[in-house]
Amino acid sequence: MAKVLVFLDNPGAGLKKSSLELLTLARTLGESVVAVNGDVSDGVAADFAEYGVSMVLRPSARDLDDFLVAPKAAFVAAAAESAGAGIVLLDNSPEGKEIAARVGIRLNAGVITDAVGVDADGTAHKSVLAGSYNTSCKAKTAVSVVTLKANNVNPEPAVAPSAPGTSTVEVPASATAAAARITAREQKVASGRPDLTDARIVVAGGRGLDGDFGPVEELADALGAAVGASRAATDAGWISHDAQVGQTGKTVSPQLYISAGISGAIQQKAGMQTAKVIVAVNKDAESPVFEIADFGIIGDVFDVLPQATAEIRKRKG
Amino acid sequence: MPGIPRPRPHPAGCPQAWKAAVNTVEDTLKIVVLVKHVPDAQFDRHLNGEGNTVDRGESILSELDEYALEAALQLAEARGGSKAGNQVIALSMGPAGAVNAIKKTLQMGATEGVHLTDDALAGSDAAATSLALAAAVRHLGQVDLVITGMASTDGETSLVPAQLAERLGLPQVTFASSLEVSGGKLTARRDADTSSETVEAPLPAVVSVTDQINEPRYPNFKGIIAAKRKSITTLSLADIGVDPAQVGHAGSWTSVLSAEERPPRTAGTIITDEGDAGIKLVDFLAAQKLL
Numbered sequence A: 001m002a003k004v005l006v007f008l009d010n011p012g013a014g015l016k017k018s019s020l021e022l023l024t025l026a027r028t029l030g031e032s033v034v035a036v037n038g039d040v041s042d043g044v045a046a047d048f049a050e051y052g053v054s055m056v057l058r059p060s061a062r063d064l065d066d067f068l069v070a071p072k073a074a075f076v077a078a079a080a081e082s083a084g085a086g087i088v089l090l091d092n093s094p095e096g097k098e099i100a101a102r103v104g105i106r107l108n109a110g111v112i113t114d115a116v117g118v119d120a121d122g123t124a125h126k127s128v129l130a131g132s133y134n135t136s137c138k139a140k141t142a143v144s145v146v147t148l149k150a151n152n153v154n155p156e157p158a159v160a161p162s163a164p165g166t167s168t169v170e171v172p173a174s175a176t177a178a179a180a181r182i183t184a185r186e187q188k189v190a191s192g193r194p195d196l197t198d199a200r201i202v203v204a205g206g207r208g209l210d211g212d213f214g215p216v217e218e219l220a221d222a223l224g225a226a227v228g229a230s231r232a233a234t235d236a237g238w239i240s241h242d243a244q245v246g247q248t249g250k251t252v253s254p255q256l257y258i259s260a261g262i263s264g265a266i267q268q269k270a271g272m273q274t275a276k277v278i279v280a281v282n283k284d285a286e287s288p289v290f291e292i293a294d295f296g297i298i299g300d301v302f303d304v305l306p307q308a309t310a311e312i313r314k315r316k317g
Numbered sequence B: 001m002p003g004i005p006r007p008r009p010h011p012a013g014c015p016q017a018w019k020a021a022v023n024t025v026e027d028t029l030k031i032v033v034l035v036k037h038v039p040d041a042q043f044d045r046h047l048n049g050e051g052n053t054v055d056r057g058e059s060i061l062s063e064l065d066e067y068a069l070e071a072a073l074q075l076a077e078a079r080g081g082s083k084a085g086n087q088v089i090a091l092s093m094g095p096a097g098a099v100n101a102i103k104k105t106l107q108m109g110a111t112e113g114v115h116l117t118d119d120a121l122a123g124s125d126a127a128a129t130s131l132a133l134a135a136a137v138r139h140l141g142q143v144d145l146v147i148t149g150m151a152s153t154d155g156e157t158s159l160v161p162a163q164l165a166e167r168l169g170l171p172q173v174t175f176a177s178s179l180e181v182s183g184g185k186l187t188a189r190r191d192a193d194t195s196s197e198t199v200e201a202p203l204p205a206v207v208s209v210t211d212q213i214n215e216p217r218y219p220n221f222k223g224i225i226a227a228k229r230k231s232i233t234t235l236s237l238a239d240i241g242v243d244p245a246q247v248g249h250a251g252s253w254t255s256v257l258s259a260e261e262r263p264p265r266t267a268g269t270i271i272t273d274e275g276d277a278g279i280k281l282v283d284f285l286a287a288q289k290l291l
Helices: A016-031 A042-050 A070-083 A094-107 A213-221 A231-235 A266-272 A299-316 B016-023 B062-078 B100-108 B126-139 B159-168 B219-228 B277-287
Strands: A003-009 A030-037 A055-059 A085-092 A110-115 A124-128 A133-141 A144-148 A165-169 A181-187 A203-206 A226-229 A257-260 A277-281 A294-297 B030-035 B038-041 B058-063 B087-093 B110-115 B143-149 B172-182 B184-193 B196-202 B203-210 B233-234 B254-261 B269-272
Touching: A003 A070, A003 A094, A016 A030, A016 A042, A016 A085, A016 A144, A042 A094, A055 A070, A070 A085, A070 A094, A070 A165, A070 B159, A085 A094, A085 B062, A094 A110, A094 A144, A094 B126, A094 B159, A094 B172, A110 A133, A110 B126, A144 B126, A181 B233, A181 B277, A203 A213, A213 A226, A213 A257, A213 A299, A226 A231, A257 A266, A266 B110, A277 A299, A277 B277, A294 B143, A294 B277, A299 B277, B030 B062, B030 B100, B030 B159, B038 B100, B058 B062, B062 B087, B062 B100, B062 B143, B062 B172, B062 B203, B087 B100, B087 B126, B100 B219, B100 B233, B110 B126, B126 B159, B143 B159, B159 B172, B159 B203, B172 B196, B184 B203, B269 B277
Parallel strands: A003 A030, A003 A085, A030 A055, A055 A165, A085 A144, A110 A144, A203 A226, A203 A257, A257 A277, A277 A294, A294 B269, B030 B087, B030 B143, B087 B110, B110 B233, B143 B203, B172 B203
Antiparallel strands: A124 A133, A133 B254, A181 B196, B038 B058, B172 B184, B184 B196
C-alpha cells in the first residue's frame, strides 16, 4: 500500500481541525505516516491512534524552531525518504507552502499548493486566478508534494484505532548551516478567536466601518468567527494587517463569509469568493459585493450588525 | 536605512583617505530583484486553452514586486547608490512582454535589466522556473542579495523564491517587513499571525518582502529619461547553460490536466433594511444551518 507522509509542526496539546483533515485525507490515499517537529503530547498521541497513523517520525535535532523553514524541509524530505512515501501532505499555511517548495526540490518532486482535494491516483484539485477557474493537476514525478487548504475534508477517525510506532529521522547537519536564524520572537496577544485562514465563519469589515470594528468583532464573537478586513481598513490602521483578506492578504474559503461595509472590488473578491455562503451588508446598493452575495442587505452596518448580534445571543440563550 | 552616512567626495590630493572612508561606511551591494509581468488583476483574467497557462494580454509589473525593488533601491541608496558601485539588477523571466515590467523597474531606479527569455520556457511550473532563475542568478556572478515580492499576483503559489534558495543553497528570509544589511549579514523582521520574529542570515541570501516594508516610489520624469540610457541584457537558455528539456511543459514536474471556468457566482436575495434586517440575517443563517 502506498505510504503517505503528513508533516505536523508543533502540534501542542491536541491536533487542530486542519491537522485532523490532513490525517483523514492521508488515510484515503494509503498508509499514513506522520513526521512531527516538536513534542508529542498525550493528546496528540491519542489523536494519532484514533486517526489510524501507522508510524510517527521525529527529527534527531531538537532546535529546528530556532531557524526559518530550511531545516524543517530537510527533516520532512529525509522522513519521506525513510518512509518511502509517494505523497507528502502539508497544511496550506505560508510556512507549509514554503516547506513544500523546498521538499519538492530535495526530492525532485512536483509541488501542488492550495489543493481542496486529492484523488487516490494523486490528482489534486484546486481553484486558480482568485477562484475563477477550477483545475485538476498532477505531479509527473515519483513523489508528489501537496498542501491542503483547510475546511475541505471532514475529519473522521479510522474505523479501527492504530498503535503507531515511533522512529527517529536523522536531520542532515548541513541543513542548519545555510539557514536564517531566529534571534528574537515576541508572541502577539492571542485574540481567542479562531485562526482566519482555518475559520468556519469569517466576519469581515471595510471602509464602511469608518474606524470602528466593534460591531464586526461583536458579531464575530457571537458566531465564534474569525475577524477579517478589507485592504482599505488595514491600510487605514483600523485593524491589524494580519486580518487582511484579499489578493495581497489572506485567501479564505469558510462555510460563511459575512462582508460588512466592504464594496467588494476585485482585490477583495480574490480572497473570499470561494466561500460557501456569502452575506453582504452595505449602504451602497451599487456595491459589487451584491453581485456575488447569497444574501445581501442594503443598510447601515451600525444598525444591522448589532441587531443580528443581539438576535443570535437571544436564540443561543 | 537611516544612520548610514553616504561617502563624502574625497579631499583633493588625498584619494587614499577617501577610499578608506568608503570601506568603513559599508561595502557596496549587488542586488538582484526578481520581477514578473502579470495580467492586470483589475480586468478579468483567463487561462488559455492550450496548456492551461495564463493569458497575459493586459500585463503589468506585479504590484508586489514593486516593494522588492523599492527595498533594493533603499539599500543601494544608503550606500551611495550606483555612483558608489552599488548594483540593482532587475531580472525577469518571460516572453517579450516581460520587457515592459523591466522597463518600469529601470524608470523607478534599477541600474540594469536582465530578460531571460526562450520559447522553451513556456509552461514552466515553479520547479522549472526556479531552475532557470537559479542558473540566471549564477550567470550574473557574485550576488549579495536576491530580493523578491511575497507572491506573484497570478500564480499565487509563492513557491519560486523558496525553491530558488534551495537550489542556490542560500539562506532565505521570507515575508520580511523590515530589512537591514550590515557587516555581511542581514537582519529582518517578520510578522506572523501569532508572533513577530527577528531573523538573521549571512549574505548572500534570498529575501522576500511584504507590502508592509515600504511605500514604492513612482517613476519621476528624471527616472523615465534616465531609464532610456540603461541596458537590458537578453539571455537565452543557451546563455545560462540550461538544457531546454529541463524547463517548459516538458521539464515541469507538475501538469495541469484540466481547467474549467467556474460558473460566476450569482446574486441571491437582496433586501433593503426596513428596521429588521438584522433579524432577517439571522433567519437566513438559521435556514442555512449556519448558526
